[in-house]
Structure formats: structure tokens, C-alpha cells
Amino acid sequence: MKHIISILIITFFIFSCSKKEADLIVINSNTYTVNNNFENSEAFAVKNGKFIAVGTNKEIQSNFTSKNIIDAENKTIVPGLIDAHCHFYRMGLQQQKVSLEGTKSYDEVLQKLVAFQKEKNTKFITGRGWDQNDWEVKEFPTKQKLDSLFPTIPVAIRRVDGHALLVNQAAIDLSGITKNTPVSGGEIIVKNGKMTGVLIDAAMDFIKFPSTSKQEAIQGLLDAQKISFSYGLTTVDDAGLSRNTIELIDSLQQTDDLKMRVYAMVSGDNQEQINYYIKKGIIKTDKLNVRSFKVYGDGALGSRGAALRKPYSDRENHFGALIYSPERYQEIAKQIANSDYQMNTHAIGDSANTWMLKTYKNVLKDAKNRRWRIEHAQIISEEDFIHFDNILPSVQPTHATSDMYWAKDRVGAERMKGAYAFKDLLNKYGKIALGTDFPVEQVNPFLTFYAAVARQDAEGFPTNGFQMENALSREETLKGMTIWAAYSNFEEDEKGSIEVGKFADFAILNQNIMKVSSNEIPKTRAISTYLNGKKVF
Template sequence: MKNYIRTLVLAISVTLFLCCTTNKEVDLIVYNANIYTVDSSFSRAQAFAIKNGIFIDIGSSEEIMQKYTAKEHIDAQGRAIYPGLYDAHAHFFMLAELLEQVDLGGAQSIAEVVERLKAYQKAYPDKKWLVGGGWDQNLWDGKSFPSKDSLDKYFPETPVFLSRVDYHAAWVNSKALEAARISSAQTVEGGLIVSDTLGVPTGILLDNAMQLVSQYIPAAEERSLLLSLRRAQDSLLSVGLTSIVDAGLTLEQLEYLKKFYQQDSLKIRDYAMIAGNPGSIDKYIRDGFYESDRLTIRSVKLMADGALGSRGACLLDHYHDAATRGFLLHSPEEFDRVIERLALTDFQVNTHAIGDSANRLILDAYGRHLKDGKNRRWRIEHAQVVSPTDFAKFSRFHILPSVQPTHATSDMYWVEDRLGPQRVKGAYAYKELLKQYGKLALGSDFPVEHFNPLYGFHAAVARVDKTGFPKGGFQIENAISREDALRGMTIWAAFSCFQEKKRGSIERGKDADFVIMEKDIMTAPAEELRDIKTWRTVIGGETVFSR
């Protein structure tokens, strides 16, 4: 009996020893890294283990290597690792479309625009329309809007539709106007057909007027659209983006996304906003939320006004350089009705508001109708120009600011001309907005701006352009810290989409989305930030980009 007991005790001891010393098998171990977890204490680590697309442990390299065996190992070689970067305001379809169109970004003159159009037409002679985007009259001598005459001279028989860099204005030729049967000035709610003194359209369309012509542009076929989205996705993954907010999609685009994600044809995570308008909200929200592993639809995007660059942003007083205050895209009464209606649903509402008048209108409407603002996480997209008395409303009504730091460094050359020296102080006020709400969701607004999130990180912390201009930074008092900027493009962006428990930081139980950079953005000199390359991008434990 004693021998039996000794044998039993020995067997139990051996079993316990083996249980304690046998490593648990996982799918991936990443070690020898400088990991910024972006958890609540902003802790650091050296390694983590991943199984079934989830972080299951984080710690030192020694700890993780002793506890686990893995099918795959990644030696980060001391490189910095961050949670997968999250662009909180972007336009996936627009970027995909632009990749197939004439890119006019950075064109320094009308002549350069024409030359790019000619080259494109020569390369694609079968195109029925010439479509492009990215022009900015602020880069040209005189800074005036162009006219259709400049296009008619070279493209008399081909319709031309060219979106301004902010996508709130379009430059078209006579053939495009003819396709839309526009021959004279007409009233457009929330838009403008710019006309000369005789009432003849000049070829410039603002905001809602753009749709009068754009509806006639031939739509891409499904296969072509998917290939374009994949091209755009490849660009996003190459700069460390693992999640994006798709800021305003039509029902047709949403159905395409559902189909593509169900087919596992896309990898990047997409929080898609429904493009709403006061006349059609009911049909948009009838089916309720949609959520899969990679695609979420649970918010409505409203458009309050246009953009500063095209003077369509709605201001409390006249533009400093023009006798206009801009305009709303719908009446105040319509906005109030739709916001009241949405407040009775579970949908999140995110409203584009650029001018100080538009921001005040939407903040006040949110405040009137939201009974539990803290839990609803309704957002103002851009919050670009805010009156001094209105900043506190972000705190009072629990409204989350969703901002794009590169807008500040792109607009700084001319924005004082638009707003004047006093009002400009309430523009791009990211530190003040952070102070009010306690969080900022950071995005790029691509393709309005470049999709590289490090351009936004640099603009947020240094407030200068790629050349380091201006010395000392543009309104540097509203720069934010690197830690806050990283939070804004990871955990706070996830929070703004109700996803902070699933992603946005490197913690046990969360989706294994992360990015490895060649250099550490938290310590690199500011002038080097824009040039830091992504070494590897991982979504759900799967490498989707590597250098």
C-alpha cells in the first residue's frame, strides 16, 4: 500500500511538473520589441503572444518566450510597436475612385491641370468622361476660381468633372453642364451654381450643386470597384492603418462593402457611416445596426455646411475676404427635426461642421435632444472653426470632437485671409477641444489630405508642414502631446466608434492589430516623423503588409 501511495504521489508530482514547464502553444510570438500598449497607464512591454487573432499575453521577452511556443516568431529587433493605427475620418471609396482618375493634387496652375488631363486622356482614350480631383486655386496666381472656358478650349467634346481638393466644389466644362441640362443660373438648396453677371454658369459648382452633374458620370462596375478598393487598401496598410472610419456612404456603397467583406475580399476594418439627409433618414435606419468582424454600420453622418477653401463653410459673420457667410446644406429646422428623430434611435450621429455658425447650430441641436450624451458618443466631424463661447458645449453636452490635424497645416497659408486675425484663433483648436472633452478622435479626411497617419501625427504635435514652416508652429498653443496624438489615432479613435473594448490598444483579449515602425515616433525628432516607414502591419494576427 505504501509503495502504491509513493507511486501515486510521484505520478502526480511529475504531472504537475510537466504542466508547469510545458509551454502553451500559440500562433505568433513577437519579441525583442519596444511596445507602446496604449493601455490606461500607457505601459510599455517587450513581447506578446497571439492566438486565434487575439492578444493573449503581454510582457517581457523572457516571460513570453518561456511561457509559450509558437508556430511563428517575429524578432522586432528593438523596433517600436503600436496598436494598429485608426483613421477616425476618411473616405475609402473616394480614395479608390481617385486612384483611377486624374490626380490634380499639388497642381500649381490651370495650365498644369490641363496638361495632366491631356496626358490622362492620351493614356485612356476610351474614357467617356474625364474625372479628377485635388485641384486647389489657393496654389495658383490670383487664387481665383477657374472657369469652364479653360476646359472647353482643350476638351470641347468630352465632359469634364474635377473635384476641388476638399470635395465641396467641382470645376466642369460646357459638355458636362450640357449633360446635366444646366444652361443658366438656378437655385440649389445647400449649394450654388456660380454664374457670371449675365447669369451664365461659370463652370464652378458648390456643395449640393455638384450632384446635378456628378449623377451623370458612369458608375464603375462591381469587379472594377473591388480592384480599386483593394489598391486603396494596399496603400493604407503600407502606412500602418488597420482600421478606418468611412465618413458617409450611400446605401449602394454599403451593400458593396457588405458583399466584399462577406466574401473576405477586404482586410482593413471599416466603421462605415451612413450618408444621411433630413428627407431620407427613416429608410437608412430601418434595418438597424450591422456588425461583422471587419465591418460595422451603426452611425449616420449629416452634412451641416461646406468648406473654408471654397467659402461654403457657414460662418456667424462674413468672410474676411468676401461678402458672404457661406451657407448651410439644409435649413436649421430640417437639422433640428432629423437630430430629434435620431436621438430616439440607438444610432450614433456624426455631423460635418466647419464654420462657427454650423458648429453652434449642431452643438445646440445635439444639446436639446440628447438625454444621455455621455453614452451616445455623438461626434462633430472637423469642428474646424468654433466661437469662443461654444467650446464649453463639447463638455456640457458630451460631444466628441473628431478632427484632422493636417487640415491645420494645409490651410494655414490662407486661412487668416478667410477668417481674419481674431476669428482664426478659434480654428483648428485641438488642445482646447481636448481640454473640453478629454479625448480627440484623429483622422486624415483622405483623399482630401494624404492617408499617411504620421503626417497627421506630425501636424498635431508640431503644427508645421513638411518643410518645417512656420518656425515655431502655426498657433502652436493648440499643439497636443505625442502621447495624446497616439491615443487619438488608436484607443480614442476606437472609443469614438464604441470599439475600445475590442481594439485600440495592445491588451489581453483584444484584436491582435498592431504596427511595427522602423523608428520610434514617440522619440524621433519632429522633422523625421513624416519619413518614418512602416515595417509590418498586422490585423487579427495576420501580416497584411511587410517591408
């Protein structure tokens, strides 16, 4: 008997020693790997921050051992989600300002400003989030009531899309502008011969905002990280950052205070920055990727700043405007084309898209695999879709469901045929990168998923979905939020799927987003989020 027990002990010891040690093992899961075959797996193992094996429970448990084993209890696991276009840093800063999202009237905006100032007692009131299209009176507000409530304290609050600014007289006086101040690429809105307080696009640059302290900037980044991790996001594409902010992000990542992976689009509004980063070359670490410039082509549709080929349907003889001259876009594009950097251009209106696509094609010529991106690609003329054969579309599905109530009034029925045309864009390029544009829209990526698949708002409107011929399948949507987004960043070999050798970034969800009824999709949430195999939420 003792002999038999000894043999069993020795056999167990040998068997145990033959197993490889992993830092983490996950079993009993419903994992969508998002690999080339879009396969499901039951289990995987992680070592040194990367996936080292993916397979069945039996395969993983037979070959690996770990002190840290998670029984997923058949919950759904997806690769760490990537927001392909957002404003991570700006959203963090917004946590320290007055939030005006969801306000249903100008009076509600004013109430929030009064309450905020009573609590904070700031010397300059700033905030963001109002949207006149959500109000009963769908017109831009004026500064008259602001002047009455805040006669000496400057107030400057951005529209939800960031392309319009409402300011009071105190802010105007501080900045030294008048109704006659010349503006290129924007507008100072005047009514009855007087400034209304609304500034569009380039006109906003005249307002002298208080500078952000380093501590405020750090806190903003940490706040944004906490919020993003809570939604299963592990990589964010921050669209339009200054050199100072990029260097701050890098320093916080080096000390491991900032764990979030950041694909940083350098703001192309500054020639000095373009020169600096092109000379320096691509900057790439496991957490930071600096290899692109974000350029503004035009403004936003909601504030009628988007550049259209024909006048707005609801404003006679108004076309919106390009931010720069056509010659300036050519100069920027040529300089970037002669480097290893990408050019990622904000283009909303059909005119902006036409011009940027032609500019891209002209400077890239026959260059392959440059992956230059059109950000938003919101309204495309029928003849321009063909040009997305080698230009990557980066879109935000919730823009479609936010704008669908009034977009047709802006552009008319004919132009709507090429608006928010995600499926058409996917069919031309073969991939599509999905994001939110937060804080313009909510951070929640599951609302992105819902808007792409169901094309409805939270109340299920419209009943049959909005322009459903351009809805995406669930598989296409998940790819757009993971592997295709990674591809758009030149990062598909290190993230975007649960495969051996890639970063062990993943999120455990409360329900199977690939199977639940479409009206249940918005109820999806991340139970936990892992970065490098370590729990961060």
C-alpha cells in the same frame, strides 16, 4: 551518464509541454501598448487573432511557444492605426481617375487632363485634387480653356476638399443646368453674366456623372485597402457611404477579399437610407460596424462654403451656407436620437458648429454616452467650446497645416483664435479622435502625427509652429489615432491598444515616433502591418 541525460530530456519535455501554444510570438520589441497607463512592453503572444499575453521577453517565452516567432530587434510597435475620418471608398475610386493633387497652376491641371485623356480615351473625364489656394493666382478657374481643349467630351473635376466642382460646357449641356437653375445649400458661380463652370456644394449634384460599375467599385476598395495597409492602418472610418457600397463592403469582407476593418458612416443625405438603417438597427461584425449617420452641416473653408456667423474677411457680404434648413437638421437629429445610432456631422464654419451643437444638445437632452461627433470642428466660437463637454470632436490635424497659409485671410484674426483648436477641444471632452479626411489630405497617418505635434508643413514652416497653444503631445496624438478613435466608434473594448483579449492589430515602424526629433516624424513609415496577428503588409 545515461541516467542524467534521460532526466534532462524528461525535464525538457515536461517544461515544453507546460507552455501554451501561440500562433505568433513577438519578442525584443519597443511596444507602446496604449493601455490605461500607456505602458511599454517587450513582447506579446497572439492566438486565434487576439492578444493572449503582453509582458517581458522572459514572461512571454517562459509561458508560450510558437512556430512563428518575430524578433522585432527593438523596433517600435504601435496598435493598428485608426483613421477616424476618411473617404476610403472614394480614395479607391480615385485611383482609376485623373489625380490633380499637388498641381501648382491651372495650366498644370489642364496638362494632366490632356495626358490622362490621351492614355485612357474616356467618354467622361473625372478627377479630383486641384486647389486654387496652391496656385500663384488664388482664384477659382473658369471653364474657357476646358471648353477649348474638350469641346465634346464632358469634364468634371472636384476641388481637393470635394466641395467645389469645375465642369466644362459639355458636362453642363449633358446635365441640363443653366446659370438660373435654383440652388439651395450651394452656388453656381457666375461672372460677367456667364457660368464660370465652378459649382459649389449642392450645385454639384446637378451634374450627371457616369455610374460606377460593380467591378470598378470592387477594384477601388481593394486598391484603397492596399494603400491603407501600407501605412499601418487597420481600421478606417469611412464618412458617408451608400447602402449599396456598405453591402458590397460586407460581402467582400465575408469572402475575406476585403480584410480592412470599416466603421461605416451611412450617408444621411438620403431619408430612405436613414429609415432603412434605423429600422434594421446596428450592424456589427469583427470587420464592419454600421452604427452612425454622416450629415453635412456646411461646405469647406477653401471654397468659401463653410457657414460663418459673420461675413468672410476676404469676400464682402458672403457667409457660406448650411446645406439644409435648420428645421431639417432638427428632424434628422430627432429621428437619430430615438435610435441607437450616432449622428456625425460635418461642421467647418463657426455658424455650422453653433447650430449643430445646439441641435445635438436639444435632442439628446441628458442622454449619456451617445458619443455624437462633430466632424472637423474647424472654427469654433469662444462661447461654443463648453458644449463639447459631451459632444466628441473628430478632427484632422493636416487640415490645419494645409489651411494655415490662407485661413486667416478667410476668417480674420479674431476667429482664428478658435480655429484648429485641437488642445482646447481635447480639454473640454477629454478625448479627441484623429483622422486625415483622405483623399482631401494624404493617406499617410504619420503626417497626421506630425501636424498634431509640430504644427508645421514638410518644409518646417512656420519655424515655431502654427498656433502651438493647440498642439497635442505625442501621447495624446497616438491615443487619438488608436484608443480614442476606437472609443469614438464604440470599439475601445476590442481594438485601439495592445491588451489581452483585443484584436491582434499592430504596426511595426522603422523608427520610434515617440522619441525622434519632430522634423524626423514625417520620415516614419510602417515596415509591416498585422491584422488578427497575420501580416497584411
